[in-house]
Amino acid sequence: MQFEQSVIDSLVASPAEALNVELKTWIDPAQPAGIEKIVKATFALRNRNGGYMLIGFDDKTLAPDAANRPTDVRATFNLDDIQAIISRYSQEPFEIAVAFGSRDGKEHPVIVVPPGVKTPVAATRDLQDGGRTRIRVGAVYFRTLASNGVPSSSEARPADWRDILEICFDNREADIGRFLRRHLAGRDFPGLLASLAQYGMSLPPPVPTLSQRSTTLLDEGEKLFSTAIGARQLSAEEQQLVDSGSWSVALVIEPPHPAAKPDQTFINTIASSNPNYTGWPVWHDTRAASDTLNRPKVTGGCLEALIFSIVTGWSAHLDYWRLNPKGEFYLHRVLQDDGVPDRVQPGTALDPVITIIRVAEAIAVGISYAKALGWAPDKTTLAFAFRWKGLAGRQLSRWADPFDTIIGGTAHDDQITSQVEIPLDTPLSALAPAVETAVADLFVSFGGVTIPSATIEHWVQRLIERRLN
Numbered sequence: 001m002q003f004e005q006s007v008i009d010s011l012v013a014s015p016a017e018a019l020n021v022e023l024k025t026w027i028d029p030a031q032p033a034g035i036e037k038i039v040k041a042t043f044a045l046r047n048r049n050g051g052y053m054l055i056g057f058d059d060k061t062l063a064p065d066a067a068n069r070p071t072d073v074r075a076t077f078n079l080d081d082i083q084a085i086i087s088r089y090s091q092e093p094f095e096i097a098v099a100f101g102s103r104d105g106k107e108h109p110v111i112v113v114p115p116g117v118k119t120p121v122a123a124t125r126d127l128q129d130g131g132r133t134r135i136r137v138g139a140v141y142f143r144t145l146a147s148n149g150v151p152s153s154s155e156a157r158p159a160d161w162r163d164i165l166e167i168c169f170d171n172r173e174a175d176i177g178r179f180l181r182r183h184l185a186g187r188d189f190p191g192l193l194a195s196l197a198q199y200g201m202s203l204p205p206p207v208p209t210l211s212q213r214s215t216t217l218l219d220e221g222e223k224l225f226s227t228a229i230g231a232r233q234l235s236a237e238e239q240q241l242v243d244s245g246s247w248s249v250a251l252v253i254e255p256p257h258p259a260a261k262p263d264q265t266f267i268n269t270i271a272s273s274n275p276n277y278t279g280w281p282v283w284h285d286t287r288a289a290s291d292t293l294n295r296p297k298v299t300g301g302c303l304e305a306l307i308f309s310i311v312t313g314w315s316a317h318l319d320y321w322r323l324n325p326k327g328e329f330y331l332h333r334v335l336q337d338d339g340v341p342d343r344v345q346p347g348t349a350l351d352p353v354i355t356i357i358r359v360a361e362a363i364a365v366g367i368s369y370a371k372a373l374g375w376a377p378d379k380t381t382l383a384f385a386f387r388w389k390g391l392a393g394r395q396l397s398r399w400a401d402p403f404d405t406i407i408g409g410t411a412h413d414d415q416i417t418s419q420v421e422i423p424l425d426t427p428l429s430a431l432a433p434a435v436e437t438a439v440a441d442l443f444v445s446f447g448g449v450t451i452p453s454a455t456i457e458h459w460v461q462r463l464i465e466r467r468l469n
Helices: 005-013 032-047 079-089 158-184 189-197 208-230 236-242 264-273 352-372 432-444 453-464
Strands: 021-024 051-055 097-103 106-113 127-129 132-135 141-145 151-155 246-254 297-299 302-309 317-324 328-334 381-389 395-397 407-410 415-423
Touching: 005 051, 005 097, 005 106, 021 032, 032 051, 032 079, 032 106, 032 127, 032 132, 032 141, 032 151, 079 097, 141 158, 141 264, 208 246, 208 302, 208 317, 208 328, 208 381, 208 415, 236 317, 246 352, 264 302, 264 352, 328 352, 352 381, 352 415, 352 432, 352 453, 381 432, 415 432, 432 453
Parallel strands: 021 051
Antiparallel strands: 051 106, 097 106, 127 132, 141 151, 246 328, 246 381, 297 302, 302 317, 317 328, 381 415, 395 407
């Protein structure tokens, strides 16, 4: 299976426990205790719809584990042996990958568990160790949040089964959804919906005020970003990022949680429930950042962070985000096209695939946050507003992959804003239409370009399935 090495490198460089990320100290896959940890962690991640098991880290301190490191890491954690363990205990074998990332000159294995679970993975046999049963036949393991928002792997509890079944049903709907979108593309949807209405089927009425609120949040977020920048002493390189092109997203969740506060449970839940689809995910958790200025703080009833990262050989980053636990989330980010001057001259290009991926990621992470924070999937609507600035004079260009032929004309509008609303119970497999709505006006501003629906769906699915490489 494929995986994105940049994600592996980022996880190893800044490890943190999350619903889709589990940390373990060094283990021996040949011993019962090691087999137990591998099976429970990978099964729990699979039932959570994929993730990563990082080995050689303390899950409390997040520091590398200096004890019990094997002499030959790659030989100890070779793919064939790890895959054999999983296949031996799973009633429905699934393919995994074993990746390696370097930290302080030393390699750490990362077991990559793919998404796509359609039937809960259960153990098919016991693992006995003396008088102790380490793995119990029939056990279904799951990554879940404890009462304080800290993730853990354990046997599924009654409260977990709704999430497990929803994940499985979402993945089963993926094939049906792709089939319908392929065969209904270009059809008369208003006419189709009118026909369905004759048989008692209807759609919920639009809520325009929710979209207006998300756009207002964009405007407010820009002002807060300017205030945060004004309070920070900036280097010349940092100021250059501030002056670069940018994109931002505002998320309003309806109904709000009026009594919610940015307490430790909220902070832990936010950090743990980000699926980490990319190496530098949206609303990036920087609590462990070496530069204390990059760490989030609680202010004005919200959690806020202003992050600069300028490292030679890596993409430069500028993020400002503000999370209101009542249900209003904002992110401002420099365009990735302006953060890699060795690849493309800043201010000249906008990569459409990177744009599609980032919009899809923002929507998917917003869904994950809302569910983890307790919003009812069948009673909640998410309104996203996106804004791109500094566009005038850029060309739509697939600079990140010169073999891709997606290109367009030159933008003349300097700013584009779009909105999209989705129910919280929207399956991740059905995000492509929302992404297409969000980016349509942006791409049209580059000489009338329209990206095919199939292309957008292709890249959205690759993000969700963590197959970007």
